[in-house]
Amino acid sequence: MIPGLMEVSKAELGSDYLVPHDFEETIGSDSDFCFVAMDGGEPIGFAICNILGPDRIDPVLHLDDPERGILLGSCPVGYIASVSVDDRFKGRGAGSVMVSRCMEEFAARGVDVVCAMAWKSVIGRVNIAKVLERNGLRAVKEVFGYWNDPRAFPDGHDCPVCGNPCSCSAVLYVDGAHTSMFPSTESQKD
Numbered sequence: 338m339i340p341g342l343m344e345v346s347k348a349e350l351g352s353d354y355l356v357p358h359d360f361e362e363t364i365g366s367d368s369d370f371c372f373v374a375m376d377g378g379e380p381i382g383f384a385i386c387n388i389l390g391p392d393r394i395d396p397v398l399h400l401d402d403p404e405r406g407i408l409l410g411s412c413p414v415g416y417i418a419s420v421s422v423d424d425r426f427k428g429r430g431a432g433s434v435m436v437s438r439c440m441e442e443f444a445a446r447g448v449d450v451v452c453a454m455a456w457k458s459v460i461g462r463v464n465i466a467k468v469l470e471r472n473g474l475r476a477v478k479e480v481f482g483y484w485n486d487p488r489a490f491p492d493g494h495d496c497p498v499c500g501n502p503c504s505c506s507a508v509l510y511v512d513g514a515h516t517s518m519f520p521s522t523e524s525q526k527d
């Protein structure tokens with residue numbers, strides 16, 4: 338399925354966002370998993386998740402304090418890393434079902450705190466907002482220029498909306514039970 342999923346990723350998240358290894362490393366892993374949405378035997382979308390210990394908070398999330406420190410103190414943290422659905426199949430519930438299964442899988446693996454960094458494009462749209470909110474996550478902080486941070490993309494990110502360099506931001510979402518740990522909760526209303 339990986340070649341088909343890579344096509345979805347390239348079209349929806351940008352040519353450089355994921356590589357086949359990002360899917361491969363989830364297979365049989367204790368700390369990563371991936372759900373795939375199927376239609377007629379063909380993969381049409383995916384959700385990749387990571388379970389982050391303190392050693393992976395910085396390399397994966399590259400956040401600054403205070404959010405960095407709060408998440409470091411909350412490990413293991415469930416991270417909804419990449420969700421994408423083929424454009425022809427959007428709006429039919431695949432994204433919501435996959436994220437719902439991710440939440441169940443985090444719980445089954447003993448993860449309490451769940452977060453996501455949602456892409457907020459330069460036009461101000463957070464594609465995945467409703468999907469996350471339906472699954473109990475809430476926005477706590479917007480991080481400007483997140484996808485152009487050299488800690489994540491040393492050569493810049495090829496954004497499907499604004500190209501390279503990417504000027505989009507990210508919104509940190511956290512599961513509803515833990516938003517009160519974040520000081521910016523009250524100021525971030527997305």
Ligand SMILES: CC(C)(COP(=O)(O)OP(=O)(O)OC[C@H]1O[C@@H](n2cnc3c(N)ncnc32)[C@H](O)[C@@H]1OP(=O)(O)O)[C@@H](O)C(=O)NCCC(=O)NCCS
Nearest residue numbers: 349420421422427428429430431432433455456464465467
């Ligand atoms: C975000 C995404 C995964 C949602 O998948 P999906 O299968 O369409 O999601 P669902 O059908 O469960 O939920 C639909 C919701 O997604 C949102 N959505 C975003 N783009 C959409 C589109 N082109 N068509 C339909 N819904 C879209 C809407 O808020 C919609 O809400 P509604 O059902 O009340 O209208 C998908 O739109 C996608 O791949 N977008 C591009 C990549 C992306 O932004 N990924 C998230 C990165 S953080």
